[in-house]
Structures are given as structure tokens and as C-alpha cells.
Amino acid sequence: MAEKKLVEAITSMSEDFAQWYTDVVKKAELIDYSNVKGCMVIKPAGYAIWENIQKLLDGRFKAAGVENVYMPMFIPESLLQKEKDHVEGFAPEVAWVTHGGLNPLPERMCVRPTSETLFCDFYKGDIHSYRDLPKVYNQWCSVVRWEKETRPFLRSREFLWQEGHTAHATAEEAEERTEQMLNIYADFCEEVLAIPVIKGRKTEKEKFAGAHATYTIEAMMHDGKALQSGTSHNFGDGFAKAFGIQFTDKDNQLKYVHQTSWGVSTRIIGAIIMVHGDDSGLVLPPEIAPTQVMIIPIQQKKEGVLKKAYELSEKLGNFRVKVDDSDKSPGWKFSEQEMRGIPLRVEIGPKDIEAGKCIICRRDTREKFEVAFNELEKTVEELLAKMQKEMLERAKKHLEEHTYTALSREEFENIFAEKTGFVKAMWCGESACEEAIKENMAVTSRCMPFKQECLSDTCVYCGRPAKKMVYWGKAY
Numbered sequence: 001m002a003e004k005k006l007v008e009a010i011t012s013m014s015e016d017f018a019q020w021y022t023d024v025v026k027k028a029e030l031i032d033y034s035n036v037k038g039c040m041v042i043k044p045a046g047y048a049i050w051e052n053i054q055k056l057l058d059g060r061f062k063a064a065g066v067e068n069v070y071m072p073m074f075i076p077e078s079l080l081q082k083e084k085d086h087v088e089g090f091a092p093e094v095a096w097v098t099h100g101g102l103n104p105l106p107e108r109m110c111v112r113p114t115s116e117t118l119f120c121d122f123y124k125g126d127i128h129s130y131r132d133l134p135k136v137y138n139q140w141c142s143v144v145r146w147e148k149e150t151r152p153f154l155r156s157r158e159f160l161w162q163e164g165h166t167a168h169a170t171a172e173e174a175e176e177r178t179e180q181m182l183n184i185y186a187d188f189c190e191e192v193l194a195i196p197v198i199k200g201r202k203t204e205k206e207k208f209a210g211a212h213a214t215y216t217i218e219a220m221m222h223d224g225k226a227l228q229s230g231t232s233h234n235f236g237d238g239f240a241k242a243f244g245i246q247f248t249d250k251d252n253q254l255k256y257v258h259q260t261s262w263g264v265s266t267r268i269i270g271a272i273i274m275v276h277g278d279d280s281g282l283v284l285p286p287e288i289a290p291t292q293v294m295i296i297p298i299q300q301k302k303e304g305v306l307k308k309a310y311e312l313s314e315k316l317g318n319f320r321v322k323v324d325d326s327d328k329s330p331g332w333k334f335s336e337q338e339m340r341g342i343p344l345r346v347e348i349g350p351k352d353i354e355a356g357k358c359i360i361c362r363r364d365t366r367e368k369f370e371v372a373f374n375e376l377e378k379t380v381e382e383l384l385a386k387m388q389k390e391m392l393e394r395a396k397k398h399l400e401e402h403t404y405t406a407l408s409r410e411e412f413e414n415i416f417a418e419k420t421g422f423v424k425a426m427w428c429g430e431s432a433c434e435e436a437i438k439e440n441m442a443v444t445s446r447c448m449p450f451k452q453e454c455l456s457d458t459c460v461y462c463g464r465p466a467k468k469m470v471y472w473g474k475a476y
């Protein structure tokens with residue numbers, strides 16, 4: 001009875017995907033709701049995923065010459081207002097600090113929604129000559145955006161992220177860095193999170209407030225909706241001019257720097273859940289899973305069973321392994337391991353010990369393997385690698401199978417009326433046309449992919465000459 005409860009508590013994906021998601025984040029103990037409206041508590045199982053993301057992504061950043069720093073969390077109003085587009089973009093969702101203790105502040109300060117203005121203010125004083133360039137800084141922190149509607153990981157008033165901010169001597173170097181960081185995000189998603197992404201450029205309407213160009217990686221969730229999973233912005237010299245960040249170049253000329261910024265947040269945990277999860281809960285790619293192998297003893301009170309379980313755990317010391325030696329029933333432990341998405345389960349009972357073997361069960365496919373003790377380490381290594389590879393293959397197949405092409409307005413509208421997924425279609429490049437598509441069809445441009453195809457000569461919606469192929473979709 002008790003064993004059934006855990007599984008019954010989640011809604012099936014096909015019945016109600018949104019409810020399924022909420023059930024999983026709660027039942028897998030990734031988060032808890034908080035009495036602070038719009039904010040969540042990230043529990044150990046969820047935070048451990050973020051720690052792994054931080055560690056692995058930070059390693060890739062450092063290999064690309066990035067240095068970590070920390071900026072203040074408050075931004076004086078006058079500083080936020082220096083770049084016109086930027087303040088317009090963020091003003092509706094910033095939280096203000098008006099008092100210090102009991103006294104009103106002479107100037108109110110916002111809690112950072114993002115830190116471009118702080119980095120610019122700092123760079124203005126820190127950069128003087130070409131010898132001070134480039135600056136390739138990043139910070140891991142939390143930011144605050146006063147969202148009206150919130151959902152665990154996808155949208156909350158305070159969230160964790162990293163934000164990189166760079167300054168360069170030339171436009172070419174800034175462009176190169178913008179692309180380099182986007183590629184690091186894309187490779188990280190594919191290689192570590194087993195999530196395939198579409199790389200491309202945002203339209204004028206969808207780009208970051210104050211940016212010259214925004215590049216994005218877009219992932220498809222199990223329900224066919226898009227999740228913007230990371231962005232990289234080229235600011236050109238717009239912020240530098242607004243903040244007066246100048247340097248003396250080798251030719252003794254005073255020049256403005258060119259800047260970039262790029263970020264990935266805890267939203268990406270939402271992507272892991274919605275790309276890989278199933279009706280039994282979370283399915284974590286082995287590379288990112290905080291626990292890769294859970295050893296579950298059967299009839300653990302019988303002599304020698306627990307001892308053998310610990311022995312196997314030691315044998316698997318090269319992996320992130322745990323023994324569930326709690327006094328819950330094995331069936332309950334199985335459900336829990338499945339709900340938490342732990343990639344492999346090792347079952348070990350008295351009969352297995354006698355036969356010198358154990359059972360390994362894969363979380364994603366539920367395949368079971370009988371493995372001799374002396375083969376265990378090798379088999380676990382192979383299965384984890386295989387699972388990682390096949391999870392990416394399955395996600396790629398899902399992305400391909402739910403990506404459609406529309407050549408006419410009728411086709412464009414019909415696909416979105418009947419199916420969920422991405423639609424590739426030609427577009428005229430006009431913001432008004434894009435706005436009309438959003439208004440009438442409730443879909444947004446996800447990106448203008450770097451890999452362009454010429455599907456036809458006319459815009460799928462308005463019939464004017466086409467300029468770009470765009471991925472369209474519904475998005476989180």
C-alpha cells in the first residue's frame with residue numbers, strides 16, 4: 001500500500017504535462033515552496049544538480065580564459081538608468097530597496113536583475129589602456145526579477161545563475177567571444193545534459209535589452225514547447241558609450257571597448273526534467289546525476305546482505321554511489337530511486353550473494369542485467385556511458401520528429417493548431433509581422449538558426465519577400 005502511494009501521486013505526462021512537472025519537482029524532492037511569495041527552497045537533491053552544473057560549466061569557462069569575480073547585489077537607480085534600452089527592458093520587474101534600517105535612502109537602489117550596469121561602472125574605472133584588455137569576467141550569483149507568475153526553476157523571483165561580462169579592444173574580438181560562449185553552452189547541453197539544442201540569433205524583438213545581437217540555444221521539451229536554455233549577447237560599444245568606458249589603444253587613440261554578456265540559470269534544471277523525465281519521475285543523465293548508482297539491499301536484515309552492499313559500494317568508488325540502507329521496503333526504495341532519476345540501481349539479496357552476482361536496472365529503459373560481482377565495475381561504467389549516449393539520441397529523435405516545415409500561412413497555422421513542436425518557416429524580417437504572429441497564433445520566434453535553409457522566397461505569414469528562416473514555437 002505504502003509503496004503504491006509514491007507512484008500514484010504523480011500525474012501522467014499525457015494527462016497533464018504541467019501538473020506532471022509540478023509533481024516531479026516536488027516528489028523528487030528537488031524543491032519546496034516557500035512562504036516567501038514567488039521564491040522556492042532548493043532542496044539537497046535539486047541543489048546537488050546545480051552544484052554539478054556549476055562545477056562542470058565553470059571548468060569549461062576557465063579553460064576558455066574566464067575569471068570569476070563578485071559584484072555588489074544592489075544597483076543605485078542612477079546607474080541602472082544610464083543605458084536607455086536596458087532600463088526600459090528591466091524597469092517593470094525590478095525590486096527596490098528604499099530604506100537602510102529606519103532611514104529612507106537618498107537614492108533608492110534595486111536588487112540586481114542582471115549586472116551589466118555594475119560591470120560597466122567597474123570597467124570604466126579599471127580599464128585605461130589596451131594592456132588592460134580583454135576583461136573576461138564571470139560571476140555566480142542570484143538575481144531578482146519581480147515576476148507575476150512563477151513556476152519552480154522556470155520562473156521565480158529570485159534565481160541562481162552565472163553571468164559573464166567581457167570587454168574587448170575590437171568588435172571582432174567581442175563577436176568571437178559571444179559565439180565562443182554560446183558554443184560552450186551548446187556543447188555542455190549536448191555532452192553533459194544530453195539535451196540537443198538549436199543555435200541561432202534572436203530577432204530584434206526578442207533580443208536582450210541594450211544588446212546589438214543576442215544569440216541563443218533553444219531546446220525542445222517533451223511536450224514540444226521551447227525552453228531558451230542559454231543566451232550570449234554582443235553589446236557592440238553601446239554600453240561603453242553610455243558609461244564612458246574608453247581605453248588608449250596601441251596607436252595612442254582613445255577608443256570605446258566592445259562588450260559581451262552571457263548567462264545560464266537554474267532554468268536549465270527545468271529543461272533536464274522536461275526533456276528526460278517520464279511517468280515514474282525524473283531521469284537524470286549520468287554525467288550530471290548527483291548519485292549515479294543506488295545499491296538497494298533485499299532482505300537486508302539477513303546476515304551478510306548489508307555487508308555485501310557496502311562492499312559493492314566500495315568497489316564502485318570511482319562513481320557517485322550510495323547504499324539505501326534505510327528500513328523502508330525494497331519496493332519503496334525502487335520507487336524512490338526511480339522518482340529521483342538515479343541512472344542505475346543495483347539489487348542485491350541473499351540468493352544473489354550465493355550465486356556471486358547482482359541485478360542492475362537502468363532507469364531510462366528499465367532493462368535488467370545479471371552481473372557477476374567481478375564484472376560489476378566494468379558493467380557500471382559501460383552502462384552509464386551507454387545511457388548517456390542513448391538519452392541524447394532519444395532527445396535528438398524527439399526534436400527531429402517534432403520539427404515541421406511550413407511553406408504557406410495555412411500550413412503554418414494548421415501545424416500549430418494540430419501539433420506541438422517547432423516550425424521552420426521563412427520570414428520577412430519585419431517586427432510588425434512577428435508581432436502579428438504572436439498575437440494571432442500565440443507562438444514566438446525562437447531564433448534565426450545559424451544553419452539557414454532557403455525554404456521559399458516569401459514570408460510564410462505576410463507573403464512579402466523572405467529574409468530569414470526562423471524556428472517558431474510555443475515557449476516556457
Ligand SMILES: [Zn+2]
Binds near residue numbers: 427433434462
Ligand atoms: Zn512577414
